[in-house]
Structures are given as structure tokens and as C-alpha cells.
Amino acid sequence: MSKNRKSQSAAIRFGPALAALFACLTIAGAAVGYVWQKSEIYQLGRQIRDQENRLAQLQGDDKKLAEQLAILHSPVMLDRRARELKLGLSPAQPMQVVRLAEPLATPPENKNLTRQLARRPDEMAQ
Amino acid sequence: MIKRQQQFNRALLLLALVALAFIGLGFRLVDLQVWRHDELAAAAEKNSEEKFWQPARRGDILDANGNLLATSVPVETVWANPLLIGNQQAAIARALAPILRVNETDLYQKLFPRVWKNQKGESVTNRYVVLQRKVAEETWQKIRSAMSNLPLAANESEMSKTARANFKVFSRNLRQYAVAAEPDQLRVYPNGALAAHVLGFVGTQETTNHAAELFGYDGIEKSFNSKLSGASGWRVTGVDSRNRELVALRDEDVQAHDGLSVVLTIDSVVQHIVETVLADAMKEHSPVSITGIVTRPRTGEILALASLPNFDPNNLSTINTNTEPDRVISDVMEPGSTFKTIVISGALNEHVVDLNDTVFCENGVFHYGGIILHDAEHDHFGNLTVEQVLQKSSNIGAAKIGIKLQAHKLYDYMTDFGLGEFTGIPLPNEVSAKNFVRPPNKWGKYSIAQIPMGQGVAVTRLQMIMAVGAIANGGVLMRPMLVKRLQNRDGNVVQQYEPQAVRRVISETTAKEMVEALKTVVTKDGTAPMAAMENYTVAGKTGTAQKVVDGKYASDKFVISFIGFFPADDPQICISIVMDAPKEGGRAFGGALCGPVFKKIADGCASYLNIPPDENLPQPNSPPTIVAARESH
Numbered sequence: 001m002s003k004n005r006k007s008q009s010a011a012i013r014f015g016p017a018l019a020a021l022f023a024c025l026t027i028a029g030a031a032v033g034y035v036w037q038k039s040e041i042y043q044l045g046r047q048i049r050d051q052e053n054r055l056a057q058l059q060g061d062d063k064k065l066a067e068q069l070a071i072l073h074s075p076v077m078l079d080r081r082a083r084e085l086k087l088g089l090s091p092a093q094p095m096q097v098v099r100l101a102e103p104l105a106t107p108p109e110n111k112n113l114t115r116q117l118a119r120r121p122d123e124m125a126q
Numbered sequence: 127m128i129k130r131q132q133q134f135n136r137a138l139l140l141l142a143l144v145a146l147a148f149i150g151l152g153f154r155l156v157d158l159q160v161w162r163h164d165e166l167a168a169a170a171e172k173n174s175e176e177k178f179w180q181p182a183r184r185g186d187i188l189d190a191n192g193n194l195l196a197t198s199v200p201v202e203t204v205w206a207n208p209l210l211i212g213n214q215q216a217a218i219a220r221a222l223a224p225i226l227r228v229n230e231t232d233l234y235q236k237l238f239p240r241v242w243k244n245q246k247g248e249s250v251t252n253r254y255v256v257l258q259r260k261v262a263e264e265t266w267q268k269i270r271s272a273m274s275n276l277p278l279a280a281n282e283s284e285m286s287k288t289a290r291a292n293f294k295v296f297s298r299n300l301r302q303y304a305v306a307a308e309p310d311q312l313r314v315y316p317n318g319a320l321a322a323h324v325l326g327f328v329g330t331q332e333t334t335n336h337a338a339e340l341f342g343y344d345g346i347e348k349s350f351n352s353k354l355s356g357a358s359g360w361r362v363t364g365v366d367s368r369n370r371e372l373v374a375l376r377d378e379d380v381q382a383h384d385g386l387s388v389v390l391t392i393d394s395v396v397q398h399i400v401e402t403v404l405a406d407a408m409k410e411h412s413p414v415s416i417t418g419i420v421t422r423p424r425t426g427e428i429l430a431l432a433s434l435p436n437f438d439p440n441n442l443s444t445i446n447t448n449t450e451p452d453r454v455i456s457d458v459m460e461p462g463s464t465f466k467t468i469v470i471s472g473a474l475n476e477h478v479v480d481l482n483d484t485v486f487c488e489n490g491v492f493h494y495g496g497i498i499l500h501d502a503e504h505d506h507f508g509n510l511t512v513e514q515v516l517q518k519s520s521n522i523g524a525a526k527i528g529i530k531l532q533a534h535k536l537y538d539y540m541t542d543f544g545l546g547e548f549t550g551i552p553l554p555n556e557v558s559a560k561n562f563v564r565p566p567n568k569w570g571k572y573s574i575a576q577i578p579m580g581q582g583v584a585v586t587r588l589q590m591i592m593a594v595g596a597i598a599n600g601g602v603l604m605r606p607m608l609v610k611r612l613q614n615r616d617g618n619v620v621q622q623y624e625p626q627a628v629r630r631v632i633s634e635t636t637a638k639e640m641v642e643a644l645k646t647v648v649t650k651d652g653t654a655p656m657a658a659m660e661n662y663t664v665a666g667k668t669g670t671a672q673k674v675v676d677g678k679y680a681s682d683k684f685v686i687s688f689i690g691f692f693p694a695d696d697p698q699i700c701i702s703i704v705m706d707a708p709k710e711g712g713r714a715f716g717g718a719l720c721g722p723v724f725k726k727i728a729d730g731c732a733s734y735l736n737i738p739p740d741e742n743l744p745q746p747n748s749p750p751t752i753v754a755a756r757e758s759h
Binding site: 041042044045046048049056059060063064066067070071073074075076077079091092093094095097099 | 183193194197198199200263309314316317318320370371372373374394395397398402661662729730732733734736737738739
């Protein structure tokens with residue numbers, strides 16, 4: 001014979017309630033996480049795109065500056081400027097140039113020579 | 127009972143209707159998702175995906191020291207979508223014409239949609255019309271600003287609410303998307319006309335993806351076009367409603383491979399020295415053209431290659447039939463007396479003659495094979511040594527040496543020295559002049575006397591300097607070297623080119639004898655004393671050839687030349703100067719006109735390249751005033 005409803009305990013059963021709450025939170029958390037992740041992906045994508053555009057812009061600027069530098073280094077330009085400024089520049093005559101022969105590197109005869117010279121005189125005496 | 131039956135029937139009807147609706151929906155679902163899947167998926171993809179082309183940057187051309195000779199800078203191609211313009215063509219044309227510096231009416235016409243039938247017979251409207259290519263970034267920003275603030279010819283207050291809403295969408299699309307830009311590149315030559323014939327120029331070729339690709343039409347730009355071009359990349363990606371890329375939805379992302387850079391053996395300073403001196407000579411002597419080549423005889427490297435008149439590859443309107451051809455490799459000429467170096471080298475190498483052997487020069491008039499050969503106008507030589515034949519450039523002496531050498535041997539030496547064959551320089555339009563270096567069985571009866579003096583045979587200027595370079599190089603003919611290496615954008619070497627010896631033509635001893643003989647040409651008794659340098663011993667040979675006009679030798683038109691190298695005993699530099707028909711006419715001689723040009727270029731090169739002076743020459747007493755430079759080993 002089943003118990004009378006009145007005789008049943010009025011206490012809330014926390015187990016199922018917690019389980020339900022946990023399930024709800026999990027679903028809600030997953031949903032929020034999903035949206036957050038999507039938002040992050042979008043934001044990162046936008047940042048990547050902006051950075052790529054910036055990189056392309058900088059590379060373009062780099063090329064333009066390289067071109068300007070090349071124009072400034074151009075012998076045609078330098079020659080013209082030197083003439084305009086009347087600097088009186090002219091090529092050095094071969095006889096005005098003193099050529100210094102590169103000394104040949106010769107290995108020291110005794111490898112311990114440097115070390116010996118570096119010794120203190122009192123050490124030498126010992 | 128009847129009422130229950132009615133209720134049942136109604137329920138059944140309702141059920142049938144619902145079932146029918148579900149069947150209809152199911153059918154539609156299968157139709158959309160299964161039967162028309164491919165078609166609709168493609169349509170959906172087309173609406174939400176975009177393919178962006180990533181053009182490869184064309185590689186640079188650099189000189190031997192890494193200075194930029196040609197480079198590409200980013201610019202924009204500005205285009206319009208006529209479908210988004212509606213009836214606002216006039217407003218756009220008025221706003222953009224001054225910025226683009228084009229005619230307003232022409233621009234106005236371009237902005238109208240064009241309709242045509244495609245292959246399926248469907249009407250198609252164009253959505254892409256190029257307004258201008260090679261637009262600078264700054265100009266494009268001005269265009270964007272002008273489009274954003276474009277005043278539209280419409281009265282919104284008289285519009286209905288719906289019409290006003292539609293107009294807002296239209297005006298937003300018009301201002302933001304009707305005129306757009308895509309990346310392009312502009313070829314820039316920072317040195318202007320310097321080495322224009324070596325570099326060549328580029329044009330634009332339209333590709334299938336609307337992009338305009340740079341394409342080399344001449345010079346290194348043409349011959350190395352495939353290396354310089356690189357390979358375009360692309361990106362297939364999802365886009366938002368404003369056609370902006372959604373990075374997370376990238377399907378394909380293939381990076382563009384930039385073109386390789388070509389590093390030349392050309393030295394821009396040497397090239398500038400040559401072009402400056404040639405320009406001065408051009409002013410002074412007004413020839414039809416003048417060319418100058420500077421090589422390193424030991425390696426075959428070309429340090430400078432100039433041909434005037436030239437053009438500015440930045441400005442294609444300066445190119446015409448007079449300026450375009452690179453005469454150094456495509457113009458065939460009779461070499462005149464410079465050819466005597468070939469004949470006498472062959473004769474010495476075959477031991478047919480010795481430098482001290484005597485040749486009777488018939489006092490300036492020599493009858494042979496039914497024709498009369500002359501020496502130069504005032505020359506009536508009697509006996510000359512072989513060395514003197516070269517020094518004084520006796521035609522009769524050379525003819526007699528050629529006769530001694532015999533036709534087939536002479537022909538062998540001509541071909542061994544590289545005449546009549548391609549030199550292998552990596553430039554387009556080189557001619558071999560094979561038809562002008564004929565085998566002996568096609569010679570006339572007096573050819574054996576005529577060819578040794580440089581008539582009845584034709585060569586290119588490059589062939590001739592390489593042949594003389596072989597003498598300077600101890601008898602070994604080198605292949606002309608114009609490209610040192612190919613490198614990628616980061617400067618890593620992809621391909622290295624090394625000097626190539628073609629063949630040994632004469633022995634080292636013969637080459638030394640020839641150098642000794644050629645040294646006498648620039649002495650006061652030789653034909654080119656004005657080519658002599660103060661601090662270096664020069665060896666060289668002059669040439670003065672009558673021009674052939676309408677199949678006959680013209681009496682007042684000459685091609686004059688000088689090819690020389692220095693220091694004669696340790697040759698570092700070989701220089702060729704050729705003037706075509708200078709104004710002096712019959713008074714023009716290679717030694718007198720080309721000799722000084724050679725000297726100026728040689729002095730400039732010696733100073734710039736820091737070539738040690740000859741120690742055996744008398745030194746001036748003045749003390750050195752500048753201390754610089756290490757000894758080059």
C-alpha cells in the first residue's frame with residue numbers, strides 16, 4: 001500500500017536539482033564558450049588580416065625607400081650633384097695613390113712564446 | 127454517431143493536408159539538398175567566397191656591386207563596377223578625372239555598362255572596367271577620399287520612404303564599392319637611361335584573372351623574364367557582406383613566389399663613365415651611333431655595354447627605331463683594320479711569319495685577282511716588318527700575310543676566334559653574322575687579299591672585342607659573361623654563373639707576341655698615339671672601314687673603331703669603341719677619333735677600379751698626395 005502524499009517528506013531532494021542545475025550550466029557554458037570562441041576566432045582573423053595588410057604596406061614602403069635610396073646612390077645622380085655643387089672633385093691619379101702591400105700572416109715560430117713573455121719576472125726566476 | 131463520423135473525416139482531411147504539406151516540404155528538401163546540391167552549393171559558395179589573386183613581385187636587376195638597376199614598386203590598378211554606378215557617371219567622372227589626370231569625357235564614357243551576348247546566348251553586363259593602371263598609392267587614397275565624399279545628383283526630399291531607403295543603399299554601395307583598386311607593380315629604373323640596352327624594358331600583359339602582369343620586351347628583362355616574373359599566388363576565402371576577407375574561412379592560401387633577382391657583371395659606375403664619355407664624343411663628332419664595351423678579358427665579364435642614342439626605359443615614348451636596337455650585338459659591320467689582329471695572330475700561330483719578317487708593301491698599290499688594293503691615302507709603304515704592318519695598319523701587308531696563311535687556315539682562325547657564331551651573351555636579338563663569315567669555297571678570287579684588311583667580312587662589335595680579348599687572355603677565347611648570379615628576395619644565391627672558356631685559339635707565345643706588336647700601335651709611330659695612357663701600357667688596334675651604302679662602298683661614310691686593353695702585360699680591362707659615320711667623313715680615322723675616347727674611358731676605369739699602374743713606365747717626380755687603397759692581389 002502506497003504512502004499517503006501527506007506523509008511524504010517535505011524536504012527538497014538536492015541531488016536531482018543539482019544534477020539539473022549542472023546540466024543547465026554545462027549547456028549554457030558550452031553555448032557561451034562556443035560564442036566566445038567564435039568571437040575570438042573572428043577577432044583574431046581580423047587582427048591577422050590587419051597585420052597582413054600592415055606587413056604588405058611596410059613591404060611596399062620598404063620597396064619605395066629602396067628605390068629612393070637607389071636613386072640617391074645612382075652614379076648618374078651623384079655625378080650630377082657633384083657638378084652642380086662645384087665641389088671640384090676629380091678622380092685620383094694613379095700616381096697619387098700609395099699602395100700598401102698586405103702583410104702576409106706568418107705563424108709564430110714558438111707557440112709558447114706569448115705565454116712565456118706573459119709570465120711575471122719573478123715566476124721566470126723560480 | 128454521425129457527428130463522430132464527421133469529426134473523424136475532418137481529422138483525416140486535416141491529417142492528409144498536413145501529410146501533403148510535409149511531403150511537399152520533403153520533396154523540396156530533397157530537390158534543394160540532393161538533386162540540385164552541386165548547383166546550389168556552387169552558387170552559395172560564389173556568393174560567400176572570393177578568390178583573391180596575389181601577384182608575385184618581379185625580381186630586381188642589380189649591378190655587380192648590388193646597386194639597383196631595375197626594381198618594382200607597388201602601385202594600384204583602379205577599376206570600376208559600372209553596375210553599381212547607376213546614372214552617376216558624370217559625378218564620378220567630374221570627381222576622378224583631375225586626380226587621374228585623364229580626359230573627363232573619356233572617363234565618363236568608360237563608366238557606362240556594356241552588354242553583350244556570351245557563348246550561351248545570354249546577355250552579360252560588364253562588372254569590371256579599368257580606369258587606370260600604375261596608380262600611385264597616394265593617388266589611390268585621394269580617389270577613395272573623393273569617392274567617399276562624392277556629391278550625388280538626386281533630391282532625397284522628394285523621394286518616398288522606400289525610394290529613400292533604396293537610394294541610401296545605392297549611394298553607400300556606390301561610394302564604397304563602385305570604384306576599387308587591386309595591387310599592381312610599376313617597373314622603375316633608378317638610373318634612368320643608364321645601361322638601357324642591357325636592361326631592356328617591360329610592358330604589360332593582361333592575364334586571365336584581370337591582373338596585368340609585367341613582361342620583359344627587351345634586354346635582360348626579356349631573356350630572364352621567366353626568372354624575374356615569379357609565380358602568382360591566390361587565396362580562396364569567405365567574405366563578409368562588405369566583401370572583406372574572413373580569415374577563419376580561408377579555404378586555399380597559396381603564397382606568391384616572388385621573382386628572382388638578376389645580378390649582372392655590369393658595374394654601374396663604369397657604365398656611367400662609358401656613357402658620359404660616349405655622349406661627349408657623340409656631341410663632338412655627331413656619328414649616327416656610338417658604342418662602347420668594357421670587358422675583363424680574363425673572365426669575359428662585361429663591365430659596361432653602352433650604345434648611343436639610347437632610351438629611358440622609365441619612359442617608353444623615348445623608344446624608337448633609332449634608339450631601340452642594341453647595336454653591340456645586333457648590328458653587323460665590316461671590322462676594318464681591327465681584323466688584322468685575327469690574320470696576323472693566325473699567321474704567327476701557324477709559324478707562317480715571324481714578327482720580324484719583312485713584307486714588301488708595294489709602295490701602297492697592289493694588283494691582285496683583278497683588283498687594286500691600296501694602303502691608306504698618304505701611306506706608300508715599302509718594306510715593313512710584320513710588327514710594323516700591324517703598327518701602321520698596312521692593308522697590303524695584311525693581305526700578303528693572309529695570302530701566305532691561305533684561305534682555309536684564315537677561315538679556321540676566323541671561326542675559332544668566334545666570328546660568325548653566337549657569342550652566347552644572354553641578351554635577345556643577338557645575331558651570329560654567319561652569312562658574312564663565309565667558308566673559302568664561297569669566296570671570290572680576291573677575297574683572300576680583301577678579307578685580311580677587314581673587308582668582305584662582317585662581324586658584331588661584341589664578337590670583335592671578345593676576339594681581341596682572347597689575345598689579351600693568353601690565347602683563350604672566353605664566353606661573354608653578363609650575369610653573375612640569380613638570387614632570391616633574401617639575397618640567397620639560387621644560381622651562380624662562372625666564367626667559361628670557349629676554346630684556346632692561339633698559343634700563349636703567339637698571344638704574347640701579338641701583345642708586343644699591338645703595343646706599338648699606340649706609340650707615336652703607330653696609328654693610335656692618342657690612345658696611349660700616362661701610367662699604363664696600352665695594346666690595341668684601330669679600324670677604319672668604309673660603310674656599305676646601297677651595296678657600294680661609300681667614299682665619305684666610315685665606321686671607325688679602336689679596341690685596346692691595358693695594362694698590356696697584365697690585362698685587366700679591354701675596351702672597344704665604335705663610331706658609325708662621324709661627321710668628319712673621309713677624314714675620320716679610328717686612331718684619331720676613337721683613340722681619345724678610349725683613353726678617357728680607360729683613365730676613368732683605371733682610377734675607379736684602382737688598377738695598379740705599370741711599374742716599368744717612367745714615373746712622374748711629383749710626390750703622392752693621397753694615401754688610399756690596399757694592393758689588390
